[in-house]
Amino acid sequence: RADSLTGHITLSLILRFYTVWAGIIRADADIADIPMILQSRYDHAELKSRAREVGFASLLTKPVNMSHLFDCIVSALNVDGAVPEPVSAHNILMVEEPRFSGLRVLLAEDNAVNQKVACMHLQKLGCQVETVGDGEQACRALATDAFDIVFMDCQMPVMDGFAAAGKIRESEKRTGKHQLIVAMTANAMKGDRDICLAAGMDDYMTKPVSLEKIAAMIERWSAGPDHGGEGSLQENDENKTGVIQINLNQMRDLFGDDDEAISEILEMFYDSMKRIVVDHMAGALRDRDGEAMYALAHELKGAAANIGGENIAAVCLEIESLSKEQGWDAIRLHLESLKSVLDDVAQLVAGLGVKG
Known part of the structure; x- marks a missing residue:
């Protein structure tokens, strides 16, 4: 009761899950000037900012350190005589637990910038994140620690994401466990789902x-095995929409409305791609000829880029890189993806009036 508290309380310590009481305190004019400390397991910038907005003087993180507790008390009481503005209970409830508080995430990404961005997104969602720079490090981390989910970049040095996933699945035959692994790929090709599976x-x-992509992914899988399970890749909206393999707008920039010329170029590209992928790349894969594989990927990449086939070119770029590292398992999966794209290109050619 406010009438029994006034004059007896100098400071209030609000536990992270009881921020509703902070709203009650601030909404009551008799006790609204009592300084408040918010106690939480987290200390990320967004939480600190929102806590200040709703009237908390300081943030005390767990586990409680006596020196930190003392500093928080001094900070809360030494406010230059200023009394916090009354804040409604509605606003105070905005200081809410991050959506995935305590979720343990292993992030495998070799690019420093990409790693930092993804890590910030995950931390903003309340996740506890451990980062590694290649697939080998990811396997070691999983051997010594437990994680709720692994976000795995596909192309990394030392050991790529595909090989790492295979190694993890092999070890699970002995343990009987199943680690949730989500691939992160630079491509959006139709065959990527099958490659990852x-x-x-x-x-x-x-x-x-993005924050939204990561949140949606965790949301889907945190619902339990009914929303995804072993060997069952999710068909999310992003995957269902399909990908335009050839950007006709880019071709029309070159040829205007001359559909005959566009059809002729696309037919030539289809024949060339079929020859490179089905005949020559398959042979280079069989012979484990990295030099030949690189040259073929480079040839197809240039042709695809010239007609607006950015996704095809991106896969070829990865094959170039993999051919230098002898990443044959991953190359084989990429070739399967390129073969599936051939059907799409053939349909596009047929739709423009030329048989593929």
């Missing part, structure tokens, strides 16, 4: 990653 991933999302 064959490699042992549970799901995948395309780069650039």
Whole structure:
């Protein structure tokens, strides 16, 4: 009761899950001037900012350190005589637990910038994040610690994400466990779902990653095995929409409305792609000829880029990189993806009036 508290309380310590009481305190004019300290397991910038907005003088993180507690008390009481503005209970409830508080995430990403961005998104969602720079490090981390979910970049040095997923699945044959693994890929090609599934991933999302993409992915899988399970990749909206493999607008910039010329170029590209992928790349894969594979990927990449096939070119770029590292398992999966794209290109050619 306010009438029994006035004059007896100098400071209030609000536990993280009881911020509603802070709203009650601030809404009552008799006790609204009592300084408040918010106690939480987290200390990320957004929480600190929102806590200040709703009237908390300081933030005390767990586990409680006596020196930190003392500093928080001094900070809360030494406010230059200013009395916090009354804040409604409605506003105080905005200081809410992050959506995925305590979720343990392993992030495997070799690019420093991409790693930092993804890590910030995950931390903003309340996740506890451990980062590694290649697939080998990811396997070591999983051997010594437990994680709720792994976000795995597909192309990394030392050991790529595909090989790492395969190694993890092999070890699970002995343990009987199943680690949730979500692939992060720079491509958005139709065959990527099958590539990731064959490699042992549970799901995948395309780069650039965003807060919304990550949150939706965790939301889907946190619902339990009914929303995704072993060997069953999710068909999310991003994957269902399909990807335009050839950008006709780019071709029309070059040829205007001359559909005959566009059809002729696309037919030539289809024949060339079929020859490179089905005949020559398959042979280079069989012979483990990295030099030949690089040259073929480079040839197809240039042709695809010239007709607006950015996704095809991106896969070829990855094959170039993999051919230098002898990443044959991943190359094989990429070739399967390119073969599936051939059907799409053939349909596009047929739709423009030329047989593929």
